[in-house]
Amino acid sequence: MPRRLTIKDAYLENRLFLNRLVVAVAGILVFVIGLTARLVYLQVAGHEHYSSLSKNNRVKISPLPPTRGLIYDRNGEILAENVTTYSLEIIPEQVDDLERTLLSLKTLLNIDDEEIESFRTLKRRSKSFASIPLLLRMNEDELARFSVRRLHFPGVEIHARLVRKYPHADLMSHVIGYVGRINEDELKSIDAAVYQGTNHIGKIGIEKSYETVLHGTAGYEEIETNAQGRLIHTIGNVSPTPGADLHLSLDIHLQKTAYDALAEYTGAVVAIEPDTGNVLVFASKPGFDPNPFVYGIPKKDYAALQSSPDRPLFNRALHGVYPPGSTVKPFIGLAGLEVGATDRGRRTYCPGFYRLPNSSHRYRDWRKGGHGSVDLKTAIIQSCDVYFYDLAHDMGITRLSGFLARFGFGTRTGIDLTGEKSGLLPSPEWKRRIRNQPWYPGETLITGIGQGFFQVTTLQLAKATAIMANRGRAVSPRLVTRIVHHDHSIITVQPDASDVPLGAANVDSIIEAMIDVVHGARGTARKISEGIDYRIAGKTGTAQVFTVKQQESYKESQVDKKLRDHALFVAFAPADRPRIAISVIVENGGHGGSVAAPIAGLVIKQYLANKSS
Amino acid sequence: MTYSVPQVRFPLPAEPPGGFFYKIHVDLTLLAALILLSSIGFVILYSAGGQHIDLVFRQATRLGIAYATMLILAQIPPRHFRHYAPGLFVIGIGLLAAVLIMGEIGKGAQRWLNLGLFRFQPSEMIKISTPMMISWYLAENPLPPRIKQILITGILIIVPTLLIAKQPDLGTALLVAASGAAVLFVSGIRWRFLLKVGIVLGGLTPLLWHFMREYQRARILTFLNPEADPLGNGYHIIQSKIAIGSGGIYGKGWLNGTQAQLEFLPERSTDFIFAVFAEEFGLLGCLTLLLVYLMIICRCLYIALQAQDTFSRLLAGSLSITFFVYVFVNIGMVIGILPVVGVPLPLISYGGTSMVTLLAGFGILMSIHTHRRLLPI
Numbered sequence: 001m002p003r004r005l006t007i008k009d010a011y012l013e014n015r016l017f018l019n020r021l022v023v024a025v026a027g028i029l030v031f032v033i034g035l036t037a038r039l040v041y042l043q044v045a046g047h048e049h050y051s052s053l054s055k056n057n058r059v060k061i062s063p064l065p066p067t068r069g070l071i072y073d074r075n076g077e078i079l080a081e082n083v084t085t086y087s088l089e090i091i092p093e094q095v096d097d098l099e100r101t102l103l104s105l106k107t108l109l110n111i112d113d114e115e116i117e118s119f120r121t122l123k124r125r126s127k128s129f130a131s132i133p134l135l136l137r138m139n140e141d142e143l144a145r146f147s148v149r150r151l152h153f154p155g156v157e158i159h160a161r162l163v164r165k166y167p168h169a170d171l172m173s174h175v176i177g178y179v180g181r182i183n184e185d186e187l188k189s190i191d192a193a194v195y196q197g198t199n200h201i202g203k204i205g206i207e208k209s210y211e212t213v214l215h216g217t218a219g220y221e222e223i224e225t226n227a228q229g230r231l232i233h234t235i236g237n238v239s240p241t242p243g244a245d246l247h248l249s250l251d252i253h254l255q256k257t258a259y260d261a262l263a264e265y266t267g268a269v270v271a272i273e274p275d276t277g278n279v280l281v282f283a284s285k286p287g288f289d290p291n292p293f294v295y296g297i298p299k300k301d302y303a304a305l306q307s308s309p310d311r312p313l314f315n316r317a318l319h320g321v322y323p324p325g326s327t328v329k330p331f332i333g334l335a336g337l338e339v340g341a342t343d344r345g346r347r348t349y350c351p352g353f354y355r356l357p358n359s360s361h362r363y364r365d366w367r368k369g370g371h372g373s374v375d376l377k378t379a380i381i382q383s384c385d386v387y388f389y390d391l392a393h394d395m396g397i398t399r400l401s402g403f404l405a406r407f408g409f410g411t412r413t414g415i416d417l418t419g420e421k422s423g424l425l426p427s428p429e430w431k432r433r434i435r436n437q438p439w440y441p442g443e444t445l446i447t448g449i450g451q452g453f454f455q456v457t458t459l460q461l462a463k464a465t466a467i468m469a470n471r472g473r474a475v476s477p478r479l480v481t482r483i484v485h486h487d488h489s490i491i492t493v494q495p496d497a498s499d500v501p502l503g504a505a506n507v508d509s510i511i512e513a514m515i516d517v518v519h520g521a522r523g524t525a526r527k528i529s530e531g532i533d534y535r536i537a538g539k540t541g542t543a544q545v546f547t548v549k550q551q552e553s554y555k556e557s558q559v560d561k562k563l564r565d566h567a568l569f570v571a572f573a574p575a576d577r578p579r580i581a582i583s584v585i586v587e588n589g590g591h592g593g594s595v596a597a598p599i600a601g602l603v604i605k606q607y608l609a610n611k612s613s
Numbered sequence: 614m615t616y617s618v619p620q621v622r623f624p625l626p627a628e629p630p631g632g633f634f635y636k637i638h639v640d641l642t643l644l645a646a647l648i649l650l651s652s653i654g655f656v657i658l659y660s661a662g663g664q665h666i667d668l669v670f671r672q673a674t675r676l677g678i679a680y681a682t683m684l685i686l687a688q689i690p691p692r693h694f695r696h697y698a699p700g701l702f703v704i705g706i707g708l709l710a711a712v713l714i715m716g717e718i719g720k721g722a723q724r725w726l727n728l729g730l731f732r733f734q735p736s737e738m739i740k741i742s743t744p745m746m747i748s749w750y751l752a753e754n755p756l757p758p759r760i761k762q763i764l765i766t767g768i769l770i771i772v773p774t775l776l777i778a779k780q781p782d783l784g785t786a787l788l789v790a791a792s793g794a795a796v797l798f799v800s801g802i803r804w805r806f807l808l809k810v811g812i813v814l815g816g817l818t819p820l821l822w823h824f825m826r827e828y829q830r831a832r833i834l835t836f837l838n839p840e841a842d843p844l845g846n847g848y849h850i851i852q853s854k855i856a857i858g859s860g861g862i863y864g865k866g867w868l869n870g871t872q873a874q875l876e877f878l879p880e881r882s883t884d885f886i887f888a889v890f891a892e893e894f895g896l897l898g899c900l901t902l903l904l905v906y907l908m909i910i911c912r913c914l915y916i917a918l919q920a921q922d923t924f925s926r927l928l929a930g931s932l933s934i935t936f937f938v939y940v941f942v943n944i945g946m947v948i949g950i951l952p953v954v955g956v957p958l959p960l961i962s963y964g965g966t967s968m969v970t971l972l973a974g975f976g977i978l979m980s981i982h983t984h985r986r987l988l989p990i
Contacts, residue, residue: 013756016801017926021914028937032903038948042858043896050858054872
């Protein structure tokens with residue numbers, strides 16, 4: 001754009017600018033006077049009018065929390081429900097003489113000092129018009145006594161609310177988990193609009209992993225209140241959407257059988273349907289009562305749970321890792337057949353120990369005298385260690401752990417619970433990466449009998465057993481089979497399956513050996529074969545406890561107990577058309593055959609008896 | 614081409630350049646007034662935000678960033694702003710277009726541009742670069758602007774305004790338009806032109822209506838008759854008026870405003886915070902607050918008056934007037950004399966981005982004031 005020759009008249013520009021600023025200031029003053037006039041109109045002239053409107057301000061929007069979805073077992077037995085509880089709450093602002101009120105309530109309802117103290121603490125942190133709970137759970141007697149004298153206590157109200165209840169307490173605690181009060185961290189990660197009016201959130205277990213499904217969506221209502229904020233009537237509302245109900249594959253009766261069968265032992269039992277991955281039993285003993293956690297468990301009770309030597313808060317099925325011991329032998333035997341490191345005819349002489357070439361160190365067999373000359377089948381039936389030392393040595397650790405990985409060892413099973421442990425499938429790479437040490441040949445041997453670094457969860461063992469039962473089809477275990485939404489739409493959770501390519505003849509010969517573990521004359525678990533008309537394929541295991549855990553300081557007998565071996569057992573049945581795969585770990589139980597196998601036997605028999613009838 | 618305007622004496626005492634704060638490019642009077650205002654902001658935010666000290670801390674962090682931005686900008690001599698004005702404007706327009714095309718959708722409106730590390734709101738940048746651009750353009754030519762310059766200025770105003778209105782962010786669009794118009798005003802545009810511009814804008818109102826979204830139209834209609842829809846769009850303004858009116862002359866006292874504390878008042882820590890203030894501190898508090906705002910605006914206008922070249926002067930004048938427009942639009946909306954447009958109360962409302970822009974503007978003003986030279990009279 002060609003610039004025209006123009007002359008800037010600085011004096012004129014300055015005058016003009018000054019002029020405009022003066023106008024601007026004048027304009028601003030006019031506008032400010034306008035604002036002031038309006039404020040005077042509202043705050044002086046209209047003060048009385050608006051004051052009374054403010055006092056009578058009555059329409060409030062209050063959130064309506066949704067009802068949490070229920071949880072059922074496969075038979076429709078309720079595992080988590082909502083029950084109405086009544087709490088006594090005080091709005092301090094509306095009470096004339098708080099001290100006197102507290103005193104008369106105390107005598108009326110036998111409230112102890114501790115509860116009064118916690119009320120005072122809450123009161124200090126709350127606004128004066130907030131409703132502060134004094135009693136959280138009122139029983140019917142207290143309810144009746146207060147209701148009669150209600151008029152004498154202005155500002156004191158009974159609030160009814162739905163609170164989570166777990167009727168099966170410790171039996172289901174490690175599966176269902178519990179809800180608790182939303183904490184600061186959770187507050188940051190949730191959608192505030194959805195959680196309007198909700199105080200609780202799933203903390204562990206199904207309650208946590210299905211939180212979004214169980215919770216639902218909050219609604220709200222417009223309510224008309226009087227000057228004290230007391231409800232007069234509801235003008236309109238948007239209903240909350242209740243959370244969806246969950247149907248689990250668990251069978252409460254089977255779960256109870258397994259849990260009770262563990263008797264005084266600590267341990268875990270997991271049973272799954274091989275073709276669907278449906279979890280039938282998911283027991284970890286001891287459990288705990290999750291109900292106090294809903295209200296906020298008193299500190300000393302929580303401390304007692306935490307310091308208990310049996311560690312009831314510890315989910316052994318999901319978080320407990322154990323050496324698999326001999327239960328891993330069928331898998332290693334199969335590995336040998338599949339990679340060609342052994343065949344069905346190959347025999348190894350077992351003198352009761354094994355020595356690596358050029359080494360004097362003896363790797364002992366569990367039977368001092370040895371098993372003599374054994375083939376693979378006999379080695380599995382009698383659980384001969386020397387055969388597997390030899391086989392592992394021939395196969396080498398890389399091929400061994402590579403094959404075991406296909407059965408899901410060392411990786412999470414993908415169950416629908418959070419915080420699952422992945423166990424540990426050792427390999428030279430792992431050792432170099434984590435410990436920065438080379439792999440020693442002796443470590444291959446002990447891996448071959450499921451000891452050493454090798455660690456599995458009960459759940460992993462059950463899944464691996466199911467893969468064996470399926471003859472090479474892996475299905476992720478899952479607890480929730482159906483999600484039933486409020487609008488009656490049902491989501492059926494489909495099994496998540498994948499194929500593990502295995503030679504059919506090889507698998508059959510291993511399964512034959514596993515059948516003989518239970519049904520053979522010299523099988524290590526032959527006791528449980530009594531009185532059944534189908535075949536169970538199983539394998540016992542005993543895992544050494546290497547170290548004493550933590551600093552334990554109880555009686556000598558107890559220390560001895562804690563040093564005892566873990567007893568393990570895996571099985572599936574019926575062997576030809578498997579409908580249940582199970583793994584049992586009994587901590588410090590001693591021998592797998594005598595302690596763990598009978599528990600599995602009970603569960604299998606009960607399940608198959610029910611099914612056939 | 615840079616030429617400085619020969620200074621003529623103003624009928625106000627000139628503040629000679631010099632002194633410690635001049636050297637570190639800080640205008641002490643302005644800074645003190647701003648700090649006073651932000652302190653009032655913290656006090657009322659604590660009450661409005663439901664007495665959560667966290668909220669105040671978060672706001673303090675943002676304010677810290679905003680003050681830092683202000684002090685940094687104050688170090689840059691105004692000639693740099695002039696030099697980069699066209700470039701910044703072009704970039705700003707480009708970013709606005711980018712937001713429309715690929716901007717993230719938040720709250721149904723497209724305002725943010727995700728730059729990986731942080732999210733950036735180009736409409737904030739354009740709030741400053743539009744008056745900067747127009748000041749640059751008008752300063753290149755003799756004042757008062759002729760018809761051709763007025764038309765080009767009109768285009769410079771309309772392009773960013775429409776781009777922002779399309780987001781849709783009507784409040785910011787109007788503020789950007791106001792900042793551009795403010796430059797035209799202080800440049801000495803003749804009254805008859807001003808009249809014509811006013812008539813043209815008035816004629817464009819139906820067009821604006823066409824551009825508005827449903828909710829924006831609802832707000833205008835609500836403003837005209839709030840009682841027609843007391844639980845929907847009218848709810849804000851009715852509750853706000855109750856809060857202010859019930860405050861009376863002396864107010865209900867800090868933390869005692871029932872409208873705010875009982876949560877009748879919506880958006881009480883953001884756009885409607887003035888209502889909380891009015892409820893708790895009454896008419897006397899409101900007048901005090903207005904006085905603080907006036908102090909700041911007068912100081913800004915004084916800085917504009919003292920500016921030594923046309924660009925600085927126009928820019929300073931525009932920034933000062935725009936600041937007042939912010940205050941006026943927000944308070945006007947809260948006390949029910951303007952429709953509800955989402956404009957925060959400067960330095961009081963909770964929220965970060967607009968505060969940084971606001972203080973950036975004050976930084977430029979400080980720069981203008983503290984980079985003056987001693988000129989022979």
